[in-house]
Amino acid sequence: MLCPGENDTAPAMDALLKGSTANAVGVSKELRHGVQHAVEIIADEVLRRMAEPVNDVTPADIEDPRLPFARELTRDCLRYLYRILFLLYAEARPELGILPADDGSYEAGYSVARLRELVARDEELVEEEAKNTFHLYHSLDLLFAKVNFGHRRYGSEPDDDQPSDDERTREEKAERRSEDIGLRFDPLRSELFDPGSIRLIGQGVLDPRCDEETAPRWLDLRLRNSALHSVLRLLTMKKGRPGERGGFVSYRNLGINELGAVYEGLMSYTGIIADEELCEVAKDGDPDEGSWLIPARRQKDYPDEALVHYDEEDARQGLRGVKKYERGSFVYRLSGRERETTASYYTPESLTKVTVELALKELLSQDADADTTRASRLLSYKICEPALGSGAFLNEAINQLAEEYLRRRQKELDRSIPASDVLTEKQKVKAYIALHNAYGVDLNAMGRELAEVSLWLNTMHPGMQAPWFGLHLRRGNSLIGARRAIYTPDDICSPDKAWLKAKGGLAPTPLPLRQDGRPQPLPADAVHQFLLPSPGWAAITNSIEAKKLAKDHVDRLAAWRKGLFQRPTRSTAHLNADGSPKIDRRTGQPQKERASQFTRLHDAARRAEFLWSCVVKRMELSEREIARRIDVWGADPADPEYAVLRWPEQAVPKEKVYAELFEAAGTPYRRLKTVMDAWCALWFWPTDRVGLLDGTDPEYAVPATEVGLDTLAEMLGGTGDVPADPAPADDEGGQQAAADAQPAVAPTFFRAMTLFPVDGEQMSLDEADWEAAAATSAATPEAKPRKTPKPKQPARRPVIPLTNLDDWLDFLEAMLGAADVPDGTLLDKYDDLDNLKEFEDNLVLFMGMDNADPEARFPWLRVVRELRDKHAFLHWELDFALVFAENGGFDLQVGNPPWVRPRWDEDAVLAEYEPWFELEEKPTQEEKDRRRQELLARPKARGYVLRELTTTMGQVAFFGTAQVYPLLVGTQPDLYRAFMCQVWAHRSAGGTVGMLHPDSHFTGDKEGPLRAAAYRRLRLHGDFVNSGQRFFSPTGGRYRPLWCPHLRPSERDQVRPSVVVGL
Structure with a gap:
């Protein structure tokens, strides 16, 4: 086997391995087509069942208003198939202990293998009774329930081992169990197998024509044998070559990466109903x-x-x-444009392994001396795949870290793991790393789900309940989001407005949550970038094509931009001519700066920082509460070195943790995210919604009762009095800076209370006496009237557009508050989620935040929500705030990001309505113009083109502006380059990056800054050659040159020579 054959120079083992790899790749490709076809079969079966007289409903009758019917049906079909694939994989690996696959009664009565044998007998069912009954559906449904909820779960019966048992008792119980074990399922309690995760398959849809309370009736959408017979054959049987018989798909030989290829190949598919x-x-x-x-x-x-x-x-x-x-039938197809714009391609396992291996070598110290990385350190590394897909790189990183941990720990303890336990112990380490330290992001919502399934399959071991990655694996756009970067007061108020310039603009200064091991507080009077207007807002106005398609709307958007892009007003009345502060004669202290647009901005920045600290605290408590107990080999939680392995005595339900952190309205996270989403959405603003910004939409013309401060204060039991401000003074430029500034109104709704220590102990929100405050406020009218005339205060506007900076400031104060914030150290006293929630609820009143639906007062936020759902803006330092606050970023980042240049390809866009534009090889310009004009005369097609153009222009502006990606300015944006910038910014102090991408940034005149930044970080540059397609199939059926820079941050200018790795 290891020697060359008689007429061959290569060992027979090489041929065997090559054949095995080719077989796995071939099977995965065939299986992908099978899954695609299976989705159509199940979806069509559901639609036929809906139309039958027993149901007689249409998609519109049962559509979820939150999700289009075709999208929900696609999702449910994929989840149903994921369940079957999961069980096939688990049955092929009985040693993992997830299913009792080696139990004869399971195999004969419950297993998918039994169903596989059943459907293998006939290519299709013939008899009507066999086709139209539900044996296969009920068999799978019973198995799903047993897997999820368990059956005679371990620890529930008298002969099961208990922690208090002595050795003799355990031996006696083991002897009794060996006589009659019986069939048992440990409950997985998985979101995938939860009955509520699939609505449209089965009997989980309420008949819309019945009375839900008195006589509920459920639609019968069970899948008949005829449909599931075809599906199971597609998932379990492979076609034979010409002259050969087909056979069963071997899930034993099909690894996680091959299954990932099956999943990832479907991420660009779209389901519609004809x-x-x-x-x-x-x-x-x-x-x-x-x-x-x-x-x-x-x-x-x-x-x-x-x-x-x-x-x-x-x-x-x-x-x-x-x-x-x-x-009325279901169509599940691969859109050519979707494939190109999302770049959903699978990375061969050979490249995944070597990429992670080389990156990990740079991260770990290899010398056997005192500085060698301890095994315990590997259990705290934060790893991330920023372009997640099926999670191939994340799984590989988990695998290699687990192996390295066990190798190092065995060496440290000078003892070995028994051979029979090696697999289980490795799976436990992998599970711990995956659950606590693995992070990932993908733009595709189903991509995130399939990554969860892949990580689950990769970490299964006996006794393990279904893992949950809800806080760590997120759906989002890794490249488009707000960040913690700031401008100084001089930057913001400078007459040249460099921060607002589209060309030659001033980039903000990054402000990491932690740097060099220390937290980075907000500098005095600094303002976050996402609290300021951006020159990239309404980027569609820079498009010549858009002006041809919607000139009036584009012109109005351009006028709106011009009105909003003004530097904030700021008073200098508190300063002397030399810039030194004036001294208040009464107090002897420096005079306070007068209220202005600038003071409202830096106040909003301070409040944003406080809310950010609340998010970090909630994430810290959430991570602690959902931590999973996993017995890692060689790691004793009592050992201070392994204190990180401690877990709560009783975990909080994951649904509650997720909902209160990411979904609950009015929380610090939601308020910050709303502001950040708005800042991002305005880059992609659609032309036909300009009226919601400039105030010309009919919604703003509806008469509304304006409620003044006096009225609101009277309703709340107060006076509404506001101290009169001193007369404004001219600043150095001769402008009356504060004359037009609108004072913050929210704090006047209640008696001001402070949490700061004033001649005594500091007071918390819990200690605040709200009843006393109300009584004091009610008694205020009896006080002696003030002699100074009460100034006329502006009414609180119930509906606000976004016409100028004051409108934007009103929005910021509604979301972030308009009153002083408590000292952040107060958060240290909250050590459980319930107390923290009470604290957060009190913040709304204390900080003067709007507590009603923000979309009612700011109608343009409805468009922000639509754009948020479409583009999935991700704000890394908010969504993963704890990682950045405690660790400074990720220790290991790996992946194969998309290689796509966002550019306007009109032919590809028009082809979605008229494929002729892509199929015609050499059309004449005259014919092309004629067809284009005819197509754009159709309102639906015209609207689609404008939406796609708006998206493209927004991306080009976002990736090409100095304010967001300064290293990419002047270059042809490519998504892989933006990913490079992101992973550099997201790495921890000693973090390492291993990425697969082209090397076009090493050439080109305008790529100098990016090239210099890359060279400072470059540690290894591997050139992977796939000549003749000998080692793996080309991605997407095409040859794409592959390069592998392994990047580790360093500020040294000296660069190691590039190392070429040949395959």
Whole structure:
């Protein structure tokens, strides 16, 4: 086996390994097509069941208002298939102990293997009773329930071991158990297997025509045998080669990476319900690289070679010729444009392994001396895959860290793990790392779900309940979001307004939450970037194409920008001519700065910082409460070195933790995220919603009763009196800086209270006497009237557009508060989530925040919400605040980010409505212009083009501005370059990055700054060559040159020579 064959120079082992790899890749590709087809089968079955007389409902009747029906149906079908794939994988590995797969009664009565044998007998069911009953559905449903809720779970019966048992008792119980073990399931309690995670398959949809309270009736959407028979054959059987028989798919030989390839290949697919009979067209009639749908009535407009035809599998069912989708049927296809814009490509396992290995070598000390990294340190490394996909890199990092931990720990203890326990102990270490230290982000919501499944499959071990990664794996855009970066007062108030310039603009100063091991507080009077207008807002106004399509709206957006982009007013009345502060004669202290737009901004910044600290505290408590007990080999929690392994006695339900952190309205996290989302959304503002910004929308014209401060104060039991401000003074520029400034109104709604120590002990919100405050406020009118005339205060506007900076400031104060904030040290006393929640609830009144729905007062926030859901803005230092506050960032970041240049490709966009623009090889310009004009005359197509153009222009502006990505200014933006900048910013002090991406930044005149930054961090540059496609299939069926820079941050200018790694 290890020697060359008689007529061959390579050992037979090489051929075996190569054949095994090729088989796994081939099976995964076939399985991906099988899963794609299975999604269509299940979805079509659900639609047919809905139309049957017993149900007789339409998608519109049962659609969830929060999620389009076709998208929910696609999600439910994929989840159902994930369940089956999970069970097939677990059954193939009985040593993991997830299923009783080696129990004869399980195999004969419950297993998916039994169903596989059943469907293998016939290619299709013939008898009506066999086709239209539900044996397969009920078999799977019973298995799903047993897996999730358990059956005779371990520890629930008298003969199960208990912590108090002595050795003799354990031996006696073991002997009794060996006589009659019986079938048992440990409950996984998984979100995947939870009955509520799939609504449209089964009997979980309430009939909309019944009375829910008196006579509830549930729709029968169970899958019939005919559908599941086809699905199970697709998932468990592979086609035979010509002249050979087919066989079963070996899930034992199919690894996590191959399953990941199956999942990841489907991430760009989209499900729709045909509203008329449709045909599918693609280049050369091959839909693997993307296709388009056309009405069947237009089939004659396209050559036969562009039409997709039924394949051999369809022909066996009597389907031949051009592939068609009936009206009302489900279509699950790969959009060519979606594939290009999302770059959802799978990375071969060979590259994943070497990338992680080389990055990890740089992170770990390898010399056997006193400075060698201790094994315990590996259990605290924070690892992240910023472009998650199926989690291939994250899984590989977990694997290698677990192996390295066990190797080092065995060496430290000078003892070895028994051979029979090695696999289980390794799985436990992997599970601990995955649950507590693994992070990832993906733009695709289903991508995040499939990554969770992949991590689960990779870490399973006996006795393990389903892991939960809700706080660590997030859906979001890794490249578009707000960050903790600041401008100084001089920057903001400078006459040249460099921070507002689109070209040659001033970049903000990054302010990490922790740097060099110390927290970084907000400098005095500094303001966060996301609290200020940005020159990239309404980026669509820079598009010539947009002006042709919607000139009036674009002109109005441009005028809105001009009105908003003004430097804030600021008073200098408190300063002498030389800049020194004036002294108050009565107090002997420096005079306070008068209220102005600038003071409102830096007050908002201070309050944002306080709310940020609240988020960090909640994340800290949340992580502690959901920590999972896992017995890691060689790690004693009583040992101070392994104190990190401590866990709560009773974990808080994960749903409660997640909801209170990320979903509850009015929390510090939601308030900060709303502001950050608004700042990002304004870059992508649609042209047809300009009225909500400039105040011309009819919604603002509706008469509304304005409530003044006096009225509100009277309602709250106060007077509404506000001290009169001294007369404004001219600043050095001759402007009356504070004349137009609007004072903050919210603090006058209640008697001011302080949490700061004033001649005594500091008071907390819990100690505040609100009843006494109300009584004092009610008694105020009896006091002696003031002699100074009461100034006329502006009414509190119930509805506010975004026409100028004052409107923006009103929004900031509504979300972040308009009153002083407590000292952040108060948060140290809250050591459980319930007490912290009470504290956060009190903040709303104390800080003068709006407590009502913000979209009612700021209607333009509805568009912000729509854009947030579409673009999934991710604010790293907020969403992973604890990692940045405690660790300064991630210790290991690995991945293969998208290699896409955001640019306007009009033909690809138009092809979504008229595929001719992509299928026609050499069209004349005259014909192209004619078709374009005809297409854009259709309102629906015109709106789609404008939306896509708005997205592209927003991305180009975001990636090309000095205020966000200063290293990319002047270059042709590429997503991989933006990822480089992000991972540099997100690494911890000693963190390492290993990424797969091209090396085009090493050439080009304008790439100098980016190139210099890369060279300062470069540790290893590997050039991977795939000549002849000998080592792995080219991604996406095409050859793409692969480079592997391994980056570790360093400020040294000296650079090691690049090392070329040949494969």
